[in-house]
Amino acid sequence: MKSPLLKLVAQRVGLSVILLFAVSLLIFVGTQILPGDVAQSILGQSATPEAVANLRESLGLNQPAYLRYLEWLGGLLTGHLGNALSNGLPIGPELWQRLKNTLFLAFWAAAISVPLSTVLGLIAVRHKNGFIDKMISATTLLTISLPDFFIGYLLIYFVAVKLGWFTSVSTVFDGMPFLQRMNAIVLPATALTLVVLAQMMRMTRAAILNVMQSAYVETAQLKGLSQFEIIWHHAFPNSIAPIINVIMLNLAYLVVGVVVIEVIFVYPGMGQYLVDHVAKRDVPVVQDCGLIFAAVYIGLNMLADIFAILSNPRLRHPK
Amino acid sequence: MLDIRRIPPTALLGIIITALYILVAIFTPWIAPYSDTAVVGDVWAPGSAAHWLGTDNLGRDLLTRLLYGARITLFIAALATALSFTLGASLGFTAAVVGGWFDELLSRFIDLIMSIPTLIFALVVLSVLPADTLILILVMGILDSTRVFRISRAVAVDINVMDFVEAAKLRGEGKLWIIFREILPNALSPLVAELGLRFIFAILFLSALSFLGLGVQPPASDWGGMVKENKDGIVFGVPAALLPAAAISILAISVNLVADWILNRTTDLKGGRGNA
Numbered sequence: 159m160k161s162p163l164l165k166l167v168a169q170r171v172g173l174s175v176i177l178l179f180a181v182s183l184l185i186f187v188g189t190q191i192l193p194g195d196v197a198q199s200i201l202g203q204s205a206t207p208e209a210v211a212n213l214r215e216s217l218g219l220n221q222p223a224y225l226r227y228l229e230w231l232g233g234l235l236t237g238h239l240g241n242a243l244s245n246g247l248p249i250g251p252e253l254w255q256r257l258k259n260t261l262f263l264a265f266w267a268a269a270i271s272v273p274l275s276t277v278l279g280l281i282a283v284r285h286k287n288g289f290i291d292k293m294i295s296a297t298t299l300l301t302i303s304l305p306d307f308f309i310g311y312l313l314i315y316f317v318a319v320k321l322g323w324f325t326s327v328s329t330v331f332d333g334m335p336f337l338q339r340m341n342a343i344v345l346p347a348t349a350l351t352l353v354v355l356a357q358m359m360r361m362t363r364a365a366i367l368n369v370m371q372s373a374y375v376e377t378a379q380l381k382g383l384s385q386f387e388i389i390w391h392h393a394f395p396n397s398i399a400p401i402i403n404v405i406m407l408n409l410a411y412l413v414v415g416v417v418v419i420e421v422i423f424v425y426p427g428m429g430q431y432l433v434d435h436v437a438k439r440d441v442p443v444v445q446d447c448g449l450i451f452a453a454v455y456i457g458l459n460m461l462a463d464i465f466a467i468l469s470n471p472r473l474r475h476p477k
Numbered sequence: 478m479l480d481i482r483r484i485p486p487t488a489l490l491g492i493i494i495t496a497l498y499i500l501v502a503i504f505t506p507w508i509a510p511y512s513d514t515a516v517v518g519d520v521w522a523p524g525s526a527a528h529w530l531g532t533d534n535l536g537r538d539l540l541t542r543l544l545y546g547a548r549i550t551l552f553i554a555a556l557a558t559a560l561s562f563t564l565g566a567s568l569g570f571t572a573a574v575v576g577g578w579f580d581e582l583l584s585r586f587i588d589l590i591m592s593i594p595t596l597i598f599a600l601v602v603l604s605v606l607p608a609d610t611l612i613l614i615l616v617m618g619i620l621d622s623t624r625v626f627r628i629s630r631a632v633a634v635d636i637n638v639m640d641f642v643e644a645a646k647l648r649g650e651g652k653l654w655i656i657f658r659e660i661l662p663n664a665l666s667p668l669v670a671e672l673g674l675r676f677i678f679a680i681l682f683l684s685a686l687s688f689l690g691l692g693v694q695p696p697a698s699d700w701g702g703m704v705k706e707n708k709d710g711i712v713f714g715v716p717a718a719l720l721p722a723a724a725i726s727i728l729a730i731s732v733n734l735v736a737d738w739i740l741n742r743t744t745d746l747k748g749g750r751g752n753a
Contacts, residue, residue, distance in 0.1 A: 177589065177592055180589050181589065181592060181593055184589060184590070184593070185593070185601055188598070188601055188602050188605075189601060189602075189604065189605050190605075299730060299733055299734075299737075300726075300730065302729075302733065303677070303726055303729035303730040303733055304722075304726045304729070305681050305684050305685065305688075305701070305722055305725050305726065305729075306685065307684075307685070307688050307701075307704055307722060308704075308719070308722035308723065308725070308726055311704070311708065311711055311718055311719055311722060312719065314711055314712070315711050315714075315716060315719060318712075319711065319712060319713075319714050410594075413594065414594040414595075414596050414597065417596060417597070417600075417689075418596075418685055418688065418689070421688070421689060422708075432597075432600060433600065433689045433690070433691075435604070436600045436601075436603060436604040436689075436691060437690055437691065439604055439605065440604075441604060441605060444600070444601055444604040445601070448593070448597055448598070448600070448601040451593075451594060451597045452592065452593045452594070452597060455592070455593070455594050455597075456592055459592070
């Protein structure tokens with residue numbers, strides 16, 4: 159295999175791995191070497207020096223920083239995420255459970271928003287500068303201006319409280335029947351969808367419009383194909399790569415949006431877990447959560463690039 | 478020159494509303510009907526003649542809290558934006574002018590920071606830093622300067638190869654002259670549009686942090702913090718938390734309208750198809 163494709167993909171994967179290591183170092187440095195002693199901030203300013211010294215000892219803070227970093231990294235690579243400071247329990251099982259919940263929520267939000275935004279984007283191009291197109295740019299302005307929690311609480315206020323549909327608190331637990339679980343995530347998934355939909359739609363529209371200005375589309379127009387035929391057979395296949403790119407970037411955005419949405423709906427996911435432990439100054443949990451969020455984000459960006467490489471026909475044939 | 482009649486109505490509306498917000502933020506202590514910390518009524522009382530918008534979760538006047546919220550929110554967001562612009566633009570311009578390993582190193586470091594979602598990175602850092610407004614502004618400004626860096630570097634790289642910059646270099650001007658007298662004036666218009674967008678981002682970001690309990694600390698409250706304080710009322714049908722959230726949205730829409738117009742205007746000036 160001397161395909162340039164494979165080489166490019168391998169390069170991109172390698173780059174992401176290096177990036178991930180650099181990010182883990184950055185997170186570690188950010189939480190360990192910044193001014194402000196972890197032990198001191200856990201115990202508060204009024205703590206006695208002895209208490210602080212004891213806690214430093216038990217946290218292993220007296221070891222040199224690079225040893226602590228290697229220990230943390232080694233633990234992560236072998237699946238040992240360490241213990242939480244706040245309750246002393248291992249982080250791994252809890253985090254795994256929460257990650258599953260978050261991915262479940264994000265999956266369904268993506269399952270709704272991706273097809274919907276693609277179809278709406280196509281419609282917007284079909285009726286460029288028409289009423290639907292104007293509506294779409296107006297909603298885009300609205301959703302990039304609205305804070306995520308406003309969308310969430312509007313849904314709770316009008317749908318859950320006023321109409322009485324669905325509950326405002328999305329409790330999920332292990333062994334919950336599937337339909338019940340789906341019912342619980344309707345509102346948070348809707349909120350997440352609304353958060354990313356307009357942006358995805360706008361970028362889809364831009365990607366297709368870009369293709370629509372090319373010479374072969376003009377040829378298609380001149381030979382009298384219908385607008386739909388042109389979009390479906392000529393523009394859409396050529397805009398798949400940029401659209402997939404857009405989708406991946408928005409999924410990455412969804413990973414961040416999930417933090418605020420989970421807190422609004424009291425959904426037991428990783429975002430809520432992270433926020434709770436930031437407030438408790440539970441550094442090991444924050445480090446692990448931060449790194450996992452960053453890993454998902456970097457992974458999705460990597461997939462976006464790989465799809466872009468794979469869908470570029472020029473790279474498929476070695477010259 | 479700029480003719481007020483040539484401003485599109487949406488942008489004009491944006492300018493007026495943004496100006497109103499700024500005036501309110503400046504003159505809050507004189508226009509607020511009550512003290513922002515005084516408990517003046519029942520918890521979550523509905524609107525009345527004495528309290529136009531009702532009261533909040535502790536019985537404080539909601540309108541007063543909203544006005545003070547404007548002051549705090551705009552103040553912090555403005556300082557954070559100023560910091561991110563000063564830092565981002567000066568580093569970006571320097572990287573473009575100096576070039577070489579300095580540019581490479583700085584650009585890769587910025588890439589690294591930007592590969593972590595901003596909110597996640599802020600949460601990680603705030604978990605060890607003391608809860609303090611100054612720290613908050615620093616964290617927000619520094620994290621956001623990465624985006625300003627990218628844009629100003631990109632703009633400056635383009636300008637740096639133009640003839641008048643070459644001429645300045647040939648007649649022996651120093652790097653500082655090149656940055657401040659040659660590049661900065663020519664990079665201003667794209668940066669001004671970006672300024673509006675960064676300001677909105679700062680407001681949304683601050684609100685998100687305060688909503689999560691990691692931004693402005695009580696008893697002072699920005700709008701995000703007010704949403705957090707009053708969110709429990711929503712399930713009882715008390716819309717108090719929706720008001721500060723709406724205040725953020727209206728401001729964000731207004732500034733976006735203005736920024737869109739500036740963006741279109743600068744691309745139009747360059748002969749680009751700004752409205753396409």
